[in-house]
Amino acid sequence: MAMTRTETKARAGLDAETLRLMYRHMLRSRLLDERLWVLNRQGRAPFWISAEGHEAVQVAFGMNLKPKYDWVAPYYRDLALTLVLGMTPKDHILSVLQRAADPNSGGRQMPAHYGCRRLNIITTGSPVGTQLLHATGIALASRMRGEDAVTLTSIGEGGTSEGDFHEAMNFAAIHKLAVIFLVENNGFAISVPWQKQMPTEDVADRAKGYGIPGVIVDGCDAIACYRTAREAVKRARRGDGPTLVEAKVLRLTSHSSDDDQRRYRTAADLEADKERDSLHRFKATLEELGVLHQGDAEEMRSELVLELDRATEEAEVSPFPSADTAMLHVYSETGD
Amino acid sequence: MPQKSYIEAIRDGIREEMRRDERVMILGEDVGAKGGVFGVTEGLQKEFGEWRVLDSPLAESLIVGVAIGAAMNGLRPIAEIQFQDFIMPAVDQIISEAAKIRYRSNGDWNVPMVLRSPFGGGVHGALYHSQSIEAIFAHIPGLRVVVPSNPYDAKGMIVAALRDPDPVLYFEHKRCYRAIKGEVPDGEYTVPLDRARVVREGQDIAIFSYGMMVHASLEAGDRLAADGFSCEVVDLRSLRPIDRTAIVASASKCGKVLIVQEANLAVSVASEVAAIIAEDCFDSLDAPVMRLGGPEIPAMPFSPPLEQFYLVTPDKVEAKLRELAAY
Numbered sequence: 001m002a003m004t005r006t007e008t009k010a011r012a013g014l015d016a017e018t019l020r021l022m023y024r025h026m027l028r029s030r031l032l033d034e035r036l037w038v039l040n041r042q043g044r045a046p047f048w049i050s051a052e053g054h055e056a057v058q059v060a061f062g063m064n065l066k067p068k069y070d071w072v073a074p075y076y077r078d079l080a081l082t083l084v085l086g087m088t089p090k091d092h093i094l095s096v097l098q099r100a101a102d103p104n105s106g107g108r109q110m111p112a113h114y115g116c117r118r119l120n121i122i123t124t125g126s127p128v129g130t131q132l133l134h135a136t137g138i139a140l141a142s143r144m145r146g147e148d149a150v151t152l153t154s155i156g157e158g159g160t161s162e163g164d165f166h167e168a169m170n171f172a173a174i175h176k177l178a179v180i181f182l183v184e185n186n187g188f189a190i191s192v193p194w195q196k197q198m199p200t201e202d203v204a205d206r207a208k209g210y211g212i213p214g215v216i217v218d219g220c221d222a223i224a225c226y227r228t229a230r231e232a233v234k235r236a237r238r239g240d241g242p243t244l245v246e247a248k249v250l251r252l253t254s255h256s257s258d259d260d261q262r263r264y265r266t267a268a269d270l271e272a273d274k275e276r277d278s279l280h281r282f283k284a285t286l287e288e289l290g291v292l293h294q295g296d297a298e299e300m301r302s303e304l305v306l307e308l309d310r311a312t313e314e315a316e317v318s319p320f321p322s323a324d325t326a327m328l329h330v331y332s333e334t335g336d
Numbered sequence: 337m338p339q340k341s342y343i344e345a346i347r348d349g350i351r352e353e354m355r356r357d358e359r360v361m362i363l364g365e366d367v368g369a370k371g372g373v374f375g376v377t378e379g380l381q382k383e384f385g386e387w388r389v390l391d392s393p394l395a396e397s398l399i400v401g402v403a404i405g406a407a408m409n410g411l412r413p414i415a416e417i418q419f420q421d422f423i424m425p426a427v428d429q430i431i432s433e434a435a436k437i438r439y440r441s442n443g444d445w446n447v448p449m450v451l452r453s454p455f456g457g458g459v460h461g462a463l464y465h466s467q468s469i470e471a472i473f474a475h476i477p478g479l480r481v482v483v484p485s486n487p488y489d490a491k492g493m494i495v496a497a498l499r500d501p502d503p504v505l506y507f508e509h510k511r512c513y514r515a516i517k518g519e520v521p522d523g524e525y526t527v528p529l530d531r532a533r534v535v536r537e538g539q540d541i542a543i544f545s546y547g548m549m550v551h552a553s554l555e556a557g558d559r560l561a562a563d564g565f566s567c568e569v570v571d572l573r574s575l576r577p578i579d580r581t582a583i584v585a586s587a588s589k590c591g592k593v594l595i596v597q598e599a600n601l602a603v604s605v606a607s608e609v610a611a612i613i614a615e616d617c618f619d620s621l622d623a624p625v626m627r628l629g630g631p632e633i634p635a636m637p638f639s640p641p642l643e644q645f646y647l648v649t650p651d652k653v654e655a656k657l658r659e660l661a662a663y
Contacts, residue, residue, distance in 0.1 A: 141406040141409035
């Protein structure tokens, strides 16, 4: 039986609308992700790199930021985050199909190299970790203008081995900048397990060295992710400085469409991850709480699939960039 | 017009632009209370405060990476790398990020950042305080690379760099700082970031150079003038984009060409200038294009005889010019 709104809020700490929206965001990202895999396997898209298993924490942070006011320096697994902030499935299908209208890069970059100025999502390249320093610089500029904008930057646990990770955390902590460092720890950097990436299990421990909070959250527990995100964003906005958040997430797919994780992970391990999938767990929780009723999730799914079908059709007829545009945007053409 | 040193001219340009534009800030090692190890930013923290003249931790990737982020969020940062020799940890941020951000975002984002750094030898700086590695960056589309040789250009180009919407690498020859003086107008002016300048007109040999080597070229050219040879000295000023029109004009006019730089020659700015002349001036040449630069050794050694061996001096330029004149 469905609970009253007050009861839901008491159990989850969140109201039913928020929980429902959160689930919808997660499902939307997952369905898009699955569609992009299909396009790849059909030979219509040369490459995809997935966010499956990372959605809960990305959605949690996205929902706690103020789009267009706050800033995001993402990494390549942040599909769900970009969707919450206002990018669309069509935007990303255009990117995977390398079309001129791709707002991330106009078909210049590989998919999942996110960026959208309108939404304060900075452009990202392929070198790992560089974005952490950009985020820190963005936060420095906000601070110098006296704004309370928050900057979120994210990275995988493999990326925390890069020197830029240390340099960014150090500087952000010295100046108490409003940056959140989100580490989406899925245990693997392509094929290298965390045990060969770092000597201790928790990246969050390193926060101590910078005198800032290091928080670990179960990335499969959407409600816990939401609370963690809310607290880190509040802290940053208050001017209390950075937080290092480590979300223990799952990599439900291979590293990318060019990888096969069955070569270095056991079948049992892969099965266990499927059982822990946040999307299914969250759906069950919401049904138990009475936030989702019988048929709600299916209805949501049909509506989102329809959106995806339309987006795919539109993207597929969208033109490629013409070769003569390759020389554009090396330098400013207008001088500003 | 007031006479100023090269270092004062850079500082004047920065100070005036910081007064006009509150978005301009400086980030680097020792730039604050100390005013930089050479004194370029002396007095600026006192005038503009600790945020706008911000001492960074000892981390070059940070200096450039943070400057890129700040530039994307509305500031006009100057990232100072204390010696060009120490730029290496920041090369990922410069080449993979700053140079490509406009292009990879299809014009959605840009990086209005200036990176300042002293380069060059002859200051007993040995291997790691003497290098001239501008060619690494001059190779990269998306960057502007400039090297002023005199106080007038130093001020006008730093102001132009701060107003440019793209990343500008502004390299200062450290022997110019106090040795080179010249007229610098008070107040606002800019010097273009993509134009060479004919410093001295001549008919017989065109010398292309930049930075401190412009002065070595002028001195050597003077010595030949006594013997009736006139040298045209062209200060390249911008290494990327390079002023092809100016190079072709002077090379065609004189028919003989010497390119002078302090860096070693292989795959360098001199190589590019020689290639442009080979492509566009073949019919005008009266002699093979000659180049003069540092030897192919890893960097400048410390002990005076070794350092002198490396350096391009007016004597060495003169010897090459005489060789060309006799051809």
